[in-house]
């Protein structure tokens with residue numbers, strides 16, 4: 233490129249969100265043709281993944297993907313709200329699927345906080361630039377809501393204190409994008425079977441390690457987005473441990489703040505875009521006004537809430553139980569938008585096999601999972617009742 | 628009305644339950660088992676269930692709306708992948724026109740599925756949907772307008788032009804009929820279909836789709852309750868959590884309400900004046916459509932991550948509920964029609 237990238241002109245520590253947004257939008261407009269998906273909609277998961285990696289790579293090369301990330305992992309520094317703005321902007325333009333993209337926010341901050349600095353410096357830029365994908369190996373067949381019951385075992389090769397490697401055996405399930413992933417943030421049992429959250433250790437595992445096998449699972453909408461992952465005597469070097477031995481619970485909990493702020497902001501942008509697409513094709517009548525209006529109000533309340541959450545995070549607050557509110561609001565807003573589509577496009581979700589019908593149907597069915605993944609709605613309500621309203625203990 | 632089953636109705640209910648239980652799919656993989664599906668179709672055909680609403684000789688149907696609804700419900704309870712409502716509704720429409728019924732017919736609907744397509748000769752000008760086609764697809768019926776009402780018409784569908792349409796429902800086949808299909812009046816009709824007769828036919832459509840939704844609720848709730856007992860988290864069955872109990876209890880109430888309102892609608896088909904029967908159908912459909920979606924979503928929710936996988940049977944119920952809801956109009960549509968029909972709201976006024 234002959235012209236200097238506009239991103240390079242911004243001072244990450246001083247730029248305001250508004251200035252960053254204006255420069256970013258101008259750049260995205262200018263490079264629209266390069267960034268636009270190469271496939272015809274709705275596209276396959278393979279195509280969505282390839283598109284995301286390509287977009288990440290273009291954004292990384294132009295500098296945009298580096299704002300809001302610390303310099304020691306290849307970033308340009310500045311507030312994390314800059315990267316949130318980026319995620320939302322590309323979701324709003326339908327350049328990437330926010331579900332796929334969200335794994336960056338879910339996993340990179342955790343790695344930066346808990347991995348040996350040299351490891352983070354090596355791998356985070358690879359994640360940001362689209363050279364790699366990572367997955368999150370928490371859930372197991374017997375372990376969903378009760379994460380502390382996980383059983384996938386890691387045993388030291390020798391004495392735990394001095395072992396140079398750990399050997400992993402067990403199974404994970406519903407691991408999103410495991411079949412594409414180069415690495416996995418994995419929770420394992422290192423204490424006795426009944427040691428609950430006190431005996432869990434996190435590892436950063438290369439997915440091409442001998443002994444790992446991945447079996448994609450078909451989702452409700454027919455996409456193979458998640459997978460079963462099997463570990464058979466998988467050897468992981470000790471320097472791939474994230475955090476302390478038996479300190480995996482803290483690693484798992486560290487995911488919450490970014491998952492429930494930046495990721496939600498991206499999803500909200502995506503949902504606004506979906507609502508707009510619906511308005512574009514729904515009949516212009518009173519019913520549309522009522523149904524769309526109702527979905528819009530939910531989305532707007534969620535956006536206002538999420539904005540406040542992000543500002544609290546940026547101001548240094550520790551996010552906790554109150555983000556269960558954000559989670560419930562995002563799940564219900566998402567479902568209400570797809571309910572609105574079903575109501576306003578009679579016969580389309582049910583019958584139409586064309587692009588419009590297939591896309592809305594697939595997203596409608598997937599949206600039913602919004603009250604499951606990332607912590608079920610019932611579990612969020614328990615947390616709200618017990619920790620925010622003080623109605624009993626966590627028992 | 629007497630809400631108790633007659634001995635014959637109880638026997639029919641038992642037979643439907645038994646047949647669907649034996650030959651319906653019990654796993655998602657079973658849906659690919661063509662041999663089983665064929666045996667199911669043959670069994671339904673041989674039982675004479677597709678002819679329930681054929682002319683018994685005096686213009687009246689062989690069996691009542693209640694009997695047809697009992698079968699619709701029984702088949703839906705196991706998401707039986709066999710054509711039933713589609714052919715029965717087509718036969719009923721032919722009977723009302725006094726037309727001899729040939730083969731196993733289906734009806735062509737408007738793309739939003741709200742009702743039978745009213746067509747112009749000689750060719751169709753908009754896309755249509757045929758719903759719940761039997762494997763040995765017979766004639767596709769629509770209506771043409773004549774003085775005093777409608778006549779039955781056959782849509783001649785060029786096999787090659789039919790879209791291989793699957794839609795959301797994995798258990799019943801639908802097909803898209805592109806514009807340009809030939810429309811011919813069915814010969815030898817003895818009656819003109821009046822608006823009253825059309826209302827009565829619509830009442831049957833509403834009753835059968837409501838009954839289908841009731842069956843789906845019964846089946847999916849049974850799965851969800853069983854899973855809540857079997858699945859353990861935090862050392863106990865998830866069904867022991869009050870949050871899960873309340874979800875399932877609410878679903879159970881919605882199902883019971885649906886059973887009652889749908890039974891009333893199916894009784895009304897033959898026993899109330901057409902406009903009242905249609906109103907009963909609309910009320911039932913408004914209730915059942917909303918209830919069935921809620922109940923299916925509860926079942927997904929109780930299943931957690933598993934409920935979001937293809938191999939879990941729950942989504943087969945949810946998908947079928949989507950089609951049954953929309954077929955003759957979902958809850959929103961019924962409320963709008965009730966407002967128009969009962970309160971006399973004129974279309975187009977603010």
Ligand SMILES: Cc1cc2nc3c(=O)[nH]c(=O)nc-3n(C[C@H](O)[C@H](O)[C@H](O)COP(=O)(O)OP(=O)(O)OC[C@H]3O[C@@H](n4cnc5c(N)ncnc54)[C@H](O)[C@@H]3O)c2cc1C
Pocket residue numbers: 367368369370371372375376377378405406407408409458601604605606607608609610611614858859860861865868869870871928929930931932933935
């Ligand atoms: C689309 C999708 C993507 C996913 N991606 C990933 C991923 O990348 N990595 C990963 O590790 N996991 C992933 N998951 C798994 C997800 O985190 C779990 O599904 C979730 O935590 C729920 O666990 P479960 O499915 O075992 O449900 P269960 O915990 O078995 O819950 C079953 C039912 O019981 C209820 N329940 C459970 N406990 C309680 C309680 N204490 N009080 C009240 N009700 C309760 C639940 O709300 C639910 O209704 C994904 C799931 C989905 C659907």
